[in-house]
Amino acid sequence: MAFSTETWVQAASFLGAGFSVGFGAIGAALGEGYAAGNASRAIGKNPAMGGAILKNMLIGQAVAESAGIFALVIAMLLVFMDVQGAPMIEAWSLLASGLAMGLSAIGSGAGGGFPAAEACLGIADNPPTQNALTTNMLIGSAVCQTPAIFGMVVAFMLMFMDWSAQPLWPGWAAVMGAGLSVGLAAIGSGVGSGMPAGAATGGMARQPGAATTIRTNMLIGSAVSQTPAIFGMVVAFMLMFVDWNGTPAWPTWASLLGAGLATGLSAIGPGIGNGFTAQEASAGIARVPEASSTVTTTMLIGQTVAQSTVIYGFLVSLILMFIPRGASETMVAWAAPLSAGICMGFGGIGPGVGEGLAAAYTVNRIARNYEGVGVLLTRVMLVGQAVSESTGIYALIVSLLLLFVI
Amino acid sequence: MAIEGADLVRAAALMGAGIAMGLGAIGPGVGEGFAAGKACEAIGRNPKEAGLLTRTMLVGQAVSESTGIYSLVVALLLIFVV
Amino acid sequence: MRLEFNSETLIMSWLVMALIVAFGFLATRKLSFLPGGWQTMGEIMVGTFQGLVADALDERNRKYFPLVITVFLFIWLSNMLGVIPGLSEPTRDLNTPLAYGVLGFFIAHYAGIQTKGIKAYLSEYVQPMFFMAPLNIIGELSKVVSISFRLYGNIMGGSIIIMVVSDLVYSLVLPPALNAFFGLFVGTIQAFVFTMLTLVYISVQTK
Numbered sequence A: 001m002a003f004s005t006e007t008w009v010q011a012a013s014f015l016g017a018g019f020s021v022g023f024g025a026i027g028a029a030l031g032e033g034y035a036a037g038n039a040s041r042a043i044g045k046n047p048a049m050g051g052a053i054l055k056n057m058l059i060g061q062a063v064a065e066s067a068g069i070f071a072l073v074i075a076m077l078l079v080f081m082d083v084q085g086a087p088m089i090e091a092w093s094l095l096a097s098g099l100a101m102g103l104s105a106i107g108s109g110a111g112g113g114f115p116a117a118e119a120c121l122g123i124a125d126n127p128p129t130q131n132a133l134t135t136n137m138l139i140g141s142a143v144c145q146t147p148a149i150f151g152m153v154v155a156f157m158l159m160f161m162d163w164s165a166q167p168l169w170p171g172w173a174a175v176m177g178a179g180l181s182v183g184l185a186a187i188g189s190g191v192g193s194g195m196p197a198g199a200a201t202g203g204m205a206r207q208p209g210a211a212t213t214i215r216t217n218m219l220i221g222s223a224v225s226q227t228p229a230i231f232g233m234v235v236a237f238m239l240m241f242v243d244w245n246g247t248p249a250w251p252t253w254a255s256l257l258g259a260g261l262a263t264g265l266s267a268i269g270p271g272i273g274n275g276f277t278a279q280e281a282s283a284g285i286a287r288v289p290e291a292s293s294t295v296t297t298t299m300l301i302g303q304t305v306a307q308s309t310v311i312y313g314f315l316v317s318l319i320l321m322f323i324p325r326g327a328s329e330t331m332v333a334w335a336a337p338l339s340a341g342i343c344m345g346f347g348g349i350g351p352g353v354g355e356g357l358a359a360a361y362t363v364n365r366i367a368r369n370y371e372g373v374g375v376l377l378t379r380v381m382l383v384g385q386a387v388s389e390s391t392g393i394y395a396l397i398v399s400l401l402l403l404f405v406i
Numbered sequence B: 001m002a003i004e005g006a007d008l009v010r011a012a013a014l015m016g017a018g019i020a021m022g023l024g025a026i027g028p029g030v031g032e033g034f035a036a037g038k039a040c041e042a043i044g045r046n047p048k049e050a051g052l053l054t055r056t057m058l059v060g061q062a063v064s065e066s067t068g069i070y071s072l073v074v075a076l077l078l079i080f081v082v
Numbered sequence C: 001m002r003l004e005f006n007s008e009t010l011i012m013s014w015l016v017m018a019l020i021v022a023f024g025f026l027a028t029r030k031l032s033f034l035p036g037g038w039q040t041m042g043e044i045m046v047g048t049f050q051g052l053v054a055d056a057l058d059e060r061n062r063k064y065f066p067l068v069i070t071v072f073l074f075i076w077l078s079n080m081l082g083v084i085p086g087l088s089e090p091t092r093d094l095n096t097p098l099a100y101g102v103l104g105f106f107i108a109h110y111a112g113i114q115t116k117g118i119k120a121y122l123s124e125y126v127q128p129m130f131f132m133a134p135l136n137i138i139g140e141l142s143k144v145v146s147i148s149f150r151l152y153g154n155i156m157g158g159s160i161i162i163m164v165v166s167d168l169v170y171s172l173v174l175p176p177a178l179n180a181f182f183g184l185f186v187g188t189i190q191a192f193v194f195t196m197l198t199l200v201y202i203s204v205q206t207k
Helices: A005-045 A047-079 A089-111 A113-125 A127-144 A146-160 A168-206 A208-225 A227-241 A249-266 A268-287 A289-306 A308-322 A331-347 A349-368 A374-388 A390-404 B005-024 B026-045 B047-081 C007-028 C037-056 C059-081 C095-116 C118-126 C130-168 C174-205
Strands: none
Touching (some): A005 A047, A005 A113, A005 B005, A005 B026, A005 B047, A047 A089, A047 A127, A047 A146, A047 B047, A089 A113, A089 A146, A089 A168, A113 A127, A127 A168, A127 C174, A146 A168, A146 A227, A146 C130, A168 A208, A168 A227, A168 A249, A168 A268, A208 A227, A227 A249, A227 A268, A227 A308, A227 C130, A249 A268, A249 A308, A249 A331, A249 A349, A268 A289, A289 A308, A289 A374, A308 A331, A308 A349, A308 A390, A331 A390, A349 A374, A349 A390, A374 A390, B026 B047, C007 C059, C007 C095, C037 C059, C037 C174, C059 C174, C095 C118, C095 C130, C095 C174, C118 C130, C130 C174
């Protein structure tokens, strides 16, 4: 089938638009629905505050909507894009653009629902704090949108930059890997940024005096939760901006696609896990503001350890991208690097979530008893996290085997 | 099979429309269901407030619907306009 | 080197500036104990933002209050300009939100260095472990990206949606309703979010 380049590019842009708005609609609707449900619950608890709760719910939903709006914008731009004279690689970059935006909007949309829900519940429980709660909800929700913004930035770049300098093979894999890397990585971080925002807002309703302390901790926790998405974006940039001319087309395409998947997938787990930890830290500080520095320190330690699997994924991505492989057309030559990427990618999810949970429960107890068992708990947490890491390390080993021994 | 280029573009547009609306229906479905469930729970606890709670539920569900409508708009665009 | 200017953005920005100056003039013209309309509006705004700034920043850094309220006024009025037919929002051009994001970034870090001293400021980048330094730096830079693109994405996105829908649907009701939603509602929220985030970034640096 010999179609003109323009045909393929146009087809890809439509598919990309479909992916962008299709995936993008998931997260925002989930988050807004969660907020709406909890708003009903809140009104049931305190019908007199019905008007304030409703107003708060609408504002919170509007911010959570932003990720969906970004996805719609990218979809519209893709549908109406002028594809005259575009090189073939543009087809892949447009498809990747849609995936990048659509996937990254899932997490941020869903995460944005948590602060809105907690703000509504908080208004029902403690009406005088409503302005502080709305403000904190806005801040937390907005910070939660950051991973979707990373996705949007990469999507814009994929759409509008001139890709004719990159060779079609393996350039197509580079742009697809870039889109997948940032899109997938943003899923975990989006949800993981929304959870502490929710807990902080809920905590503020219970402990309005400690508002600043709670908010500071929320911001720190959210920022660290977003680091996996930053890894995804860094890999995406590398894939987009390195000149792949001169590398053998086959099997480098598998390496680049694998690189995108390795970081993108492995960032999901740590993003969510860090979210759990930050959520418990915010809730703990809200309960016991005096414990804030101990709790924050433990939270940071726990979160950093939980991020190890995304660092492994990043390492595998770097190896895949920058250690050259000889030209070879055998099936093994492409199966091995692609499999390495998939292996480390999926392998990073579980330990990320598990270690995050371990740190979350630890932080929870430390907040209740910060002068007593802090050091003991931290030690046990680190041991537990290390054991939980084991399968992640197995995945790393298998990936390295696939890369170097085969 | 002699497929024209224009056919491929049309096919891709239709695929995109399907993906857009298909995936786009997931989120609002789950989210609005959750909202409805919580509303019912709240009404069960506090039957006097049924009217207010139903209204709130509908408003919340309408906002949650908006991204589903975005997907619908893009799907219709892809089917009929391009 | 060629310098390109987006004349539409420049003209609209000057229009917003003129509006703010006019509002300031009207609100303070005859300051009286029982305020008239403009003065009341001014007082409400100043009061709200003074409260937010006092909450977030300590005594030494409350001098940034005028910056915070100016950022809010400029972005808020910019976002709303789009509702008036024939005018476009200066925030629709990526340069405007990016300029404010970079401004906020430099001010936050300057305030941080001023408050904590340069050693404490630099040592924050190697928390909690040494190899986190490049990540912390990228994290700070990404804050600029996120704050600017959030505003840009929401406003630009709104105007694209309005444009496309107005093109497709021959209706008298839908475009103005969309305009009202995106310009007034989303515009106000995003202006407030941008301002609060700038304020919060300053306060995080100075803690």
